[in-house]
Amino acid sequence: MESNPTRRRLLQLSGVGATASLAGCSQFDIPGSQDDNGADPQTESEAELEADTEPDSDPEDGITAIVQPDPEALQQLQQEVMAELEEGELDQQEAQMEFQQRQVELISSHAVEFESEMAADDDISVEAGVAQEGALLLDGPDERFMELLRNSEVSGLMPGEEYGRMLEQQQQQQPPVEPDNGGEEPVEDDADGDADAGDEADDGDEDADE
Structure with missing residues (x-):
């Protein structure tokens, strides 16, 4: 990838757009909308991608595409939640959680809509993605990526290794999984007990012979 000057130039131009898009999305956050660990919210009702989170190939071989809703949609969402807060339907904490959840769903x-559109595209393939982050790992020709940018189908493009870094951060934020024994008591090794029983049986046979 590094030997391709066209792709390097493409990422230089679009990387700024991707960073600005993510920053523009975060500016609508209500203060305190993240949890205590600073992690993004997880909701049961959020849409799911067909692609897996983990790619089968090296992320560096692809391109990370950032897709975000229109700023107008985010502004409308913020206004709706603020209206509910002002009318007393929600308190401050509830408003933060409501905005957080609905933003992730949006x-x-x-x-998911972008992935569905790319399924009918002969040039672009979606290798992996994280829906709640609006991040997808794509593979395809540079000319098609330029079209995606020109048509505003993506908010920005970044190197594929950025997707790999995002996965590493998510894995670090996940709590360790404790082993599940299923509530069963551990089975003790009874080999010594069997050996003792065998010795006692041998002693009994010797007494009988005498």
Whole structure:
């Protein structure tokens, strides 16, 4: 990838757009909308991608596409939640959680819609994706990526290794999984007990012979 000057130039131009898009999305956050660990919210109702989170190939071989809803949609969402807060339907904490959840749902739905559109594209393939982040790992020709940018189908493009870094951060944020014994008591090794029983049986046979 590094030997391709066209792709390097493409990422230089679009990387700024991707960063600005993510920053533009975060500006609508209500203060305190993240949890105590600073992690993004997870909702049961968020849309899911057909592609797996983990790619089968090296992320560096692809391109990370960032897809975000229109700023107008995010502004409308913020206004709706603020109206509910002002009318007393929600308190401050509830408003933060409501905005947080609906924002993730909006981003996830937009990512799923983009994936569905790319399924009919002969040039672009979706290798992996994280819906709630609006991030998808794509493979395809540079000319098609330029078209996606010109048509505003993606908010920005970044190197594929950025997707790999995002996966590493998510894995670090996940709590360790404790082993599940199923509530069963551990089975003790009874080999010594069997050996003792065998010795006692041998002693009994010797007494009988005498």
